Amino acid sequence: MKKIRIRVERVYEVPLWLRIVIPIIAILVALSIIAIIFLIQGINPIIAYAEIFHDAFLTTYGIKFNVVKLIPLLLCSLGLSVAFKANVWNIGAEGQLLMGAIAATWIALFKLKGYPSYIVIPAMYVLGFIFGALWALIPALLKAKFEVNEIITTLMMNYIAMKLVLFLIYGPWRGTTTWKYPITDEFPAEAQLPLIPGTLIHWPSLLIALILVPVIYLFLKRTKIGYEISVFGLNPNAARYAGINKTKVLVIVMLISGGLAGIAGVGEVAGIHHRLRYPSSISSGYGYTAIITTWLAKLNPLLLLPTTFFFGGLLVGGDVIKIDLRLPSSVVYLFNGLILTSLVSSDILLRYRIRLLVVGEEDDKCHS
Amino acid sequence: MKSSKYYLSPFSQTLSSLKKGDIVVLMKGITKRFPGVIANYKIDFDLRYGEIHALLGENGAGKTTLVSILYGIHQPDEGEIYVYGKRVHFRSPRDAIRMGIGMVHQHPRLIDTLTVAENIALSLKDAPFINPVPNVEELIKEYSEKYGLKVDPKAKVWQLSAGEKQRVAILRTLISGAKILILDEPTTSLSPPERNDLFEAMKALVEEGASIIFISHKLKEVLGISDRITVLRKGRKVGTVSAEESSPELLIKMMLGESKPMSIGLGLGKAKDQLHKVGHKVGKKILEVHNLYVLGDRGEVAVKGVSFEVREGEIFGIVGVPGNGQRELVEAIVGLRKALKGVIRISGVDITNKGPLAVINMGVAYIPEDRIKYGLVLDLTIAENLILKDYRRPPFSGRIMLNTSYISKWCLDLMRRYDIKTPDINTPVKYLSGGNLQRVILAREFSHNPKLIIAFRPTYGLDVAATEYVQKLLLQEKQRGAAILLISEDLDEIIELSDRIAVMFEGKFMDIVPAGRADAERLGLMMMGVRFHEEDKDTCGKSL
Amino acid sequence: MSMTKNLIVVVVLAAICAIAGFAGGWFLAWSRAKSTIASLESRAASLELQLQQLQQQQQQPPPTQKPQKIKAAWIYIGPVEDYGWTYGHDRGRRIVAELFKDWLEVHAVPDVRDASKCAQVIDKLVAEGYQVIFTTSFEFMDVTYEAAKRYPDVIFFHCSGYKRYKNMGTYFADLYQIYYLNGLIAGALTKTNRVGYVAAHPIPEVIRHINAFAIGVKEVNPKAKVYVLWIHEWYAPDKARELAETLINKYNCDVLAFTEDSPAVVEVCQEYYEKGKPVYVFSHYSPMLNYGKDVCVSGQLVHWEVIYEDILLKIKQGIYNTTNLENVDYWWLLREGAVELGCDYGVPINPKFESILKSIRVNETVVLPNGTLVENPSVYDLVFIRLEQMKQDNPTFDPFTGPIYDQDGNLRVPPGERLGHDALWTMDWFVDNVVGEIPKGGG
Known part of the structure; x- marks a missing residue:
């Protein structure tokens, strides 16, 4: 009796062309699956894709908003690329971003109220960095001292940060001119980041992010600490052998990672919202999306520019789906999720192959 | 065998008609190219029914590639493979297993937290889906009795010694129906008695109709156990000789080529003799260890009150069967493991529990036992690996930045001095061969004239030429005045290199003897825990 | 080569998906458009009546x-x-x-x-x-x-x-006037003298609604208390359900009102009714009579x-x-017709409750807009009298008329005074018959 079997096998040699072609196919497959969803909704997928792509990447409207989303994504991703390089899984950029937002609010509304903007704005960035960094320091120390898994602690710290924001806007920081709504008062003009006219792009944050791209790149490639981070991330045993201080590496990567997320939080409240408000309004999951963009960029800060721009575009494109195609926004999450899943599974496809075989009684036939 | 309900080999018919001397595997004109390298070039190889056929050659000679092709891991670019006379095209190991070929790797891939039986059940695709283990336990017992491969099927893998793991791996391939066995350097991590057990089992296997390809570096072993020997050099086959008509000299000549042994093999031997003859101008105490106690991974006391010292210009050898506390001792000295009790001084400075950086800063070179795990970062480049211990000081770096131009200049220099063969200092070290990997470590550790060298199994897994090279370097360093602590289970190596020898057994030193008075047989017995009185030649009783 | 084969399969699959997508897209878009047009037509017909009514109400001539x-x-x-x-x-x-x-x-x-x-x-x-x-x-x-x-x-x-x-x-x-009217009914219906309120966010709008509701309860039943639990979400059917059950089981409430954007609380009450434990409820924002035919007494609707x-x-x-x-x-508010009392459009009070509400008398005297005095009206009548009063161009009644005391016994609104827009918009205190607190922080 013959039967058909599916078999998964390890592939030991992968030619270069496959390494390039497979991810492209992965994205195409994701697009095809979503096409089916479009179909069910009665929308022509080709037109839909053309529209998403056109709006997100080829119109000034799309690019303007693309950049607005790119700013926090890029800042968080830069930080994450440092942490991930050390094999430290900081899932807490979202909470660290919120801590930066809290810091900016404190400076703007309480600590330095009434000071000129050349004092307030730098102070917000500095304190935002510090708050985000300190928030990330807690999981770093827990990991260094007690081997507590940082994935869990950083994730949990996100919820604590959210609750902290809620506490502040419902409690001590609730605005005096906001009809008791749970938001803080508006930042004074000196504490509002300047925008590129006609857009919501708070250019100081963009500038910081763009400067940091080569800086982080060089930091990882050319500095002593960057070298320690690479060694520690790739082989912690060798790092120990070479006398690299684990606590120091953990603390440094988490400080940088959290601090940059904190800067992203400053940008969001001081650049766009001008007040502290519901956590879900301040960040629509930038800290989590940044994990994807960082991963896609293979932890290379230079490659973050295209990946954050691409994902910024996807977020904008998702709104296009909503506005023009009138689909629920959950399709966008589906869209992002499917692309990520396809890319990750294509990675497996590179290392394994699937074979269909006919297995008969004469077993030796299968090898032809 | 009652077992064969599930695991009957598909070739039982074919096999029963085979007789000793029939060709079971024939590889013809095998060529395999990797980027920039020809790993195998037109190699012909055959394996006969019921024989042990050794594959001999230096690291990088193409032995592993050749068996990987037979096992389906790689596909040949040219050439044909016949198994039991049938032309085959293996696309993966599973195809090979299907044809009754099994491979036992140097470090068997087993799951530590599962039992022996569970591990074996995992690899049997035809094992019953529900509760396969009792069935498999019976099988294991049956096979282990038959071939003398003693293991406890209920033991967890992490509890096993290296030799036991090896046996599990062999049992696994046998139970899944393998009649053609490939053993890739199976003896490297075995103690002498374990090695002898393995050889007994191999003999039993071929008696039962198995055919074995045996890969090794060690000439003595190869000559002792094999029927035929095929020597490879630089990806080509030098020749196949039967064991009876070969000799160590012949094999060395075949392995190293006509010209090479003169310049390296024998030359080194001479250099060694010369270096030895100079005698040692033993100087100041460099390393002092006093009454040291260290815990092992499972909380047991692995080192129990060891005291010794190593002086300038001296090689202090510690010999013992692996697992008797050597690793814990070394790790405590280099700061990777906390000492429970006792004192470690380097040049008079107490560095007990001061951490690895303090030890590095004292000018200590450390050649770790596990190169891949501790000594190297495989994904980083050669240059990045070469600066692993120096990056933090000038001129390698300033306050913040690495000095890349100095580093590359320095690395190129080291690569020339230590003969590391690679096109580029920016090649990730994972692409280097085993010998070159060790050279990277040696270059890094010796480049700064360390005053103390801790060499933990420095020639482990290296081929003849690379072993000689390492040994020569150690002697040169000793000559220069370094204090050297050499830890090895290779008694010959210890006797050849050391000035004083300590035998370690169950966390204690059995004795420390000067090299001049060392007697291999006595040391071998001491490694097994047999204690002698200083003045009395008779054994006075075994411990344990 | 198997890799190439795999590849071809994947590419072909992708191509098939894309082509199918394209063709199917046109077809579905077309058929959907057709059905949309059909449904629009029927909706237009049904709205015609409403449109005529609205145009009659509208004094201005149609814009031309x-x-x-x-x-x-x-x-x-x-x-x-x-x-x-x-x-x-x-x-x-x-x-x-x-x-x-x-x-x-x-x-x-x-x-x-x-x-x-x-x-x-x-x-x-x-x-x-x-x-x-x-x-x-x-x-x-x-x-x-x-x-x-x-x-x-x-x-x-x-x-x-x-x-x-x-x-x-x-x-x-x-909706605060409507909540007040609901409160009147709730005060009459509760037997345990415990009325529950599942509340969304602790912001002035919701606090105002709770207070108006509690004022209504107190007017009819001075002994009854209003128990408030917070969800901290606008839309969270699961949490609303959980808190509703808590109010019923732990606080022994037998009438519930809520502010949450789903019919979850109504559904809970209907389930309890079917299990033999009647708990009455007021629907919120949309008509929810269908979710609780036996328990939905009235509710708030918006226009x-x-x-x-x-x-x-x-x-x-x-x-x-x-x-x-x-x-x-x-x-x-009511005056402009932007809000409506009821658990469905045109159903101010579920007819099922009409007789019982008519049978309960309130111990007070009310002045009708036309000046007549009504002594001890039934709750049913009281609700409609108040409704009329608040619908007037110059409403002759407002729930937030003093004296009103807060939970701590402070006089918040002096007798005879009405709270103005700003006081209502910044309200951050509970009236005296509310049990529960306004969270000062998140939580």
Whole structure:
């Protein structure tokens, strides 16, 4: 009796062309699956894709908003690329971003109220960095001292940060001119980041992010600490052998990672919202999306520019789906999720192959 | 065998008609190219029914590639493979297993937290889906009795010694129906008695109709156990000789080529003799260890009150069967493991529990036992690996930045001095061969004239030429005045290199003897825990 | 080579998907368009009646002088299907779209979850030529304000906020009077003298509603207390369900009111009724009688279309333009018809409860609008008397009329005084028969 079997096998040699072609196919497959969803909704997928792509990447409207989303994504991703390089899984950029937002609010509304903007704005960035960094320091120390898994602690710290924001806007920081709504008062003009006219792009944050791209790149490639981070991330045993201080590496990567997320939080409240408000309004999951963009960029800060721009575009494109195609926004999450899943599974496809075989009684036939 | 309900080999018919001397595997004109390298070039190889056929050659000679092709891991670019006379095209190991070929790797891939039986059940695709283990336990017992491969099927893998793991791996391939066995350097991590057990089992296997390809570096072993020997050099086959008509000299000549042994093999031997003859101008105490106690991974006391010292210009050898506390001792000295009790001084400075950086800063070179795990970062480049211990000081770096131009200049220099063969200092070290990997470590550790060298199994897994090279370097360093602590289970190596020898057994030193008075047989017995009185030649009783 | 084979299979699959997508897309788009047209036609027919009624009410003649079209867009924070806030607004949009279909073109963007997305959507809508944009969440206040400055030629209306600009007005339809009327009924129906309230966020709007409800309860049943539990979400059926059960089981409440954008609480009460333990409830925002035929007594309904109608007509007639909205703030109540008492349109009180409510007498004397005195009216009559009073052009009754004491016994409203708009909008205290506290922090 013959039967058909599916078999998964390890592939030991992968030619270069496959390494390039497979991810492209992965994205195409994701697009095809979503096409089916479009179909069910009665929308022509080709037109839909053309529209998403056109709006997100080829119109000034799309690019303007693309950049607005790119700013926090890029800042968080830069930080994450440092942490991930050390094999430290900081899932807490979202909470660290919120801590930066809290810091900016404190400076703007309480600590330095009434000071000129050349004092307030730098102070917000500095304190935002510090708050985000300190928030990330807690999981770093827990990991260094007690081997507590940082994935869990950083994730949990996100919820604590959210609750902290809620506490502040419902409690001590609730605005005096906001009809008791749970938001803080508006930042004074000196504490509002300047925008590129006609857009919501708070250019100081963009500038910081763009400067940091080569800086982080060089930091990882050319500095002593960057070298320690690479060694520690790739082989912690060798790092120990070479006398690299684990606590120091953990603390440094988490400080940088959290601090940059904190800067992203400053940008969001001081650049766009001008007040502290519901956590879900301040960040629509930038800290989590940044994990994807960082991963896609293979932890290379230079490659973050295209990946954050691409994902910024996807977020904008998702709104296009909503506005023009009138689909629920959950399709966008589906869209992002499917692309990520396809890319990750294509990675497996590179290392394994699937074979269909006919297995008969004469077993030796299968090898032809 | 009652077992064969599930695991009957598909070739039982074919096999029963085979007789000793029939060709079971024939590889013809095998060529395999990797980027920039020809790993195998037109190699012909055959394996006969019921024989042990050794594959001999230096690291990088193409032995592993050749068996990987037979096992389906790689596909040949040219050439044909016949198994039991049938032309085959293996696309993966599973195809090979299907044809009754099994491979036992140097470090068997087993799951530590599962039992022996569970591990074996995992690899049997035809094992019953529900509760396969009792069935498999019976099988294991049956096979282990038959071939003398003693293991406890209920033991967890992490509890096993290296030799036991090896046996599990062999049992696994046998139970899944393998009649053609490939053993890739199976003896490297075995103690002498374990090695002898393995050889007994191999003999039993071929008696039962198995055919074995045996890969090794060690000439003595190869000559002792094999029927035929095929020597490879630089990806080509030098020749196949039967064991009876070969000799160590012949094999060395075949392995190293006509010209090479003169310049390296024998030359080194001479250099060694010369270096030895100079005698040692033993100087100041460099390393002092006093009454040291260290815990092992499972909380047991692995080192129990060891005291010794190593002086300038001296090689202090510690010999013992692996697992008797050597690793814990070394790790405590280099700061990777906390000492429970006792004192470690380097040049008079107490560095007990001061951490690895303090030890590095004292000018200590450390050649770790596990190169891949501790000594190297495989994904980083050669240059990045070469600066692993120096990056933090000038001129390698300033306050913040690495000095890349100095580093590359320095690395190129080291690569020339230590003969590391690679096109580029920016090649990730994972692409280097085993010998070159060790050279990277040696270059890094010796480049700064360390005053103390801790060499933990420095020639482990290296081929003849690379072993000689390492040994020569150690002697040169000793000559220069370094204090050297050499830890090895290779008694010959210890006797050849050391000035004083300590035998370690169950966390204690059995004795420390000067090299001049060392007697291999006595040391071998001491490694097994047999204690002698200083003045009395008779054994006075075994411990344990 | 197997790799190539695999590859070909994948490529072919992808191609098939794409081609199928293209063909199927056209087909489905076409068939969907057909069904949409059909449903629109039937909806148009059903709305014709309503339209005629509305036009009769409308004193102004149908606009004719300016024939050009107006493009208006709505931005919602949630999904249209929430059956609460967003559903209410979208219903309003659909009615005005039908009503003014000759000159009004509408578009809605649901599910705009946060402010920066709202800014983006506004930009896009403006680029597409929408001249009137309604943003229907408090979250959107700041970005709408910024957008109003950025696009001086576009008219913005923001719902529930307090920021206005020369081209940005605000509007809100408030339910506190309705909650008061519900409270009257609740006070009459409770046997345990414990009334529960499942509340969304602790903000003045919700606090005001709870207080109005509690004032109603107290008027009919001075012994009854109102127990408040917070969800901290606007839309969270699971949590609403959980808290409703807590109020029933742990606090022994037998009448519930709530502020949450789903019928979850109504469903819980219906389940308890079917299990033999009647718990009565007041529906919120949308008609929920169908979710609790036996337990839904009355409830609060909203008619955003009344406000949208007024705004759009005034824009059409040029009364509102991009320079004069600085002080345009709709705060519409019963008087303007923006809210309605009932658990379904036109059903102020579930007929099932009519007789029992008529049988319960309230120990007070009420003055009717025409001046007659009613002694000890039934609760049923009292509800309708109060309703009439509050519907008057100059309402002769308001729930927030003193004396009102807070939980600590402080006199918050002196006897005879009424709370004004600002006091209602910043309310952060509970009246004396409320049990529970207003969280000062998140939680």
